Amino acid sequence: MxxxxxxxxxxxxxxxxxxxxxxxxxxxxxxxxxxxxxxxxxxxxxxxxxxxxxxxxxxxxxxxxxxxxxxxxxxxxxxxxxxxxxxxxxxxxxxxxxxxxxxxxxxxxxxxxxxxxxxxFLPQKSKTELKNSNILLYKDTKISGKIYKAILTNLGYKVDIANSEDEFKREISTKKYKFALFDAKALSSMKIEESQNSIIDLIKKSGATPFAFTEEKKYKRYCQTIKERSNAQELEKILTRA
Structure with missing residues (x-):
C-alpha cells in the first residue's frame, strides 16, 4: 500500500x-x-x-x-x-x-x-459483495442527496437517488434494492409507521431494509435510523450491521 x-x-x-x-x-x-x-x-x-x-x-x-x-x-x-x-x-x-x-x-x-x-483496501471479495448491494436514497435537498451518494459510492455501494416522493415509491416498487434510505421529514406526508400501505410496509414488501434519516426516537419503533450528517465510518458501521 x-x-x-x-x-x-x-x-x-x-x-x-x-x-x-x-x-x-x-x-x-x-x-x-x-x-x-x-x-x-x-x-x-x-x-x-x-x-x-x-x-x-x-x-x-x-x-x-x-x-x-x-x-x-x-x-x-x-x-x-x-x-x-x-x-x-x-x-x-x-x-x-x-x-x-x-x-x-x-x-x-x-x-x-x-x-x-x-x-x-478491503479484500476483493468484500468489495464485490458491496457492489451487489444497491441503495435507493431520498434526501430533502439535492445537495444533501449528492453528498450522501458520494459517501456511499466510495464505500462500494451502487446508489440511485429519488428526487420526489412519487419517484421514491415508483423506484422501490419496481427495482430491487438491499437498502432504502429516506429522509423522515421529506416523506412527512406519507405514513411512516409499520402498517398496511405505509412507507415502511412498501419498502419491506420490496425486500429492502428501511433506514430513516432522523434523530427522533419514535421512528426506531418502525425501522433503523441514521443520524443526520453521519460520516462515512458511521454509515459503513450501520449498514454492515444490517
Missing part, C-alpha cells in the same frame, strides 16, 4: 508516520500542495492524505489539480482524504464538493485512520 501524505508540519508528519508504519504501508511526504502534485504525477499512489491548510498550494487546490490530471491522463482515481482541524459540517461538505473522498479530523486518531484504510 503506497500512501502520499501532504502535510507541512514536521511534528504531524512524524505522528502520521508512526501510525502508518503499523499498517505495512510505504509513505511519501510532501510539505505543501504543489509538492504533492509533482510527486503524484511521477508515481502511482493507492491513497492520498491531504492536509487542508498548507503554504504555496492548499489541500483543496492540490486535490483539484490532481483530479483534473487524472481525467486528462485517463488514470484511475486515487482516493483523497482531507486532514483537517475544522470541525464544522459545512467545511467537511466543502471538501466533498471539491472532489475529495472523505476527511479525517486532526489530531489524527488511530482507529479513525484504520477505518479509512480498511474502507479503501
Amino acid at each position: 503506497n500512501i502520499l501524505v501532504a502535510e507541512d508540519n514536521i511534528i504531524n508528519q512524524k505522528l502520521i508516520f508512526n501510525i502508518l508504519k503499523n499498517f505495512k504501508t510505504d509513505v511519501t511526504f510532501a510539505s505543501n500542495g504543489q509538492e504533492a502534485v509533482k510527486l503524484f504525477k511521477k508515481q502511482h499512489y493507492d491513497l492520498i492524505l491531504m492536509d487542508i491548510e498548507m503554504p504555496i498550494m492548499s489541500g483543496i487546490e492540490a486535490s483539484s489539480v490532481i483530479i483534473a490530471y487524472e481525467k486528462e491522463q485517463k488514470r484511475t482515481h486515487t482516493p483523497i482524504i482531507a486532514l483537517t482541524a475544522n470541525r464544522l459540517q459545512k467545511d467537511k461538505e466543502k471538501y466533498l464538493k471539491n472532489g475529495m473522498d472523505g476527511y479525517l479530523e486532526k489530531p489524527l486518531q488511530v482507529n479513525n485512520l484504520k477505518s479509512t484504510l480498511q474502507k479503501y
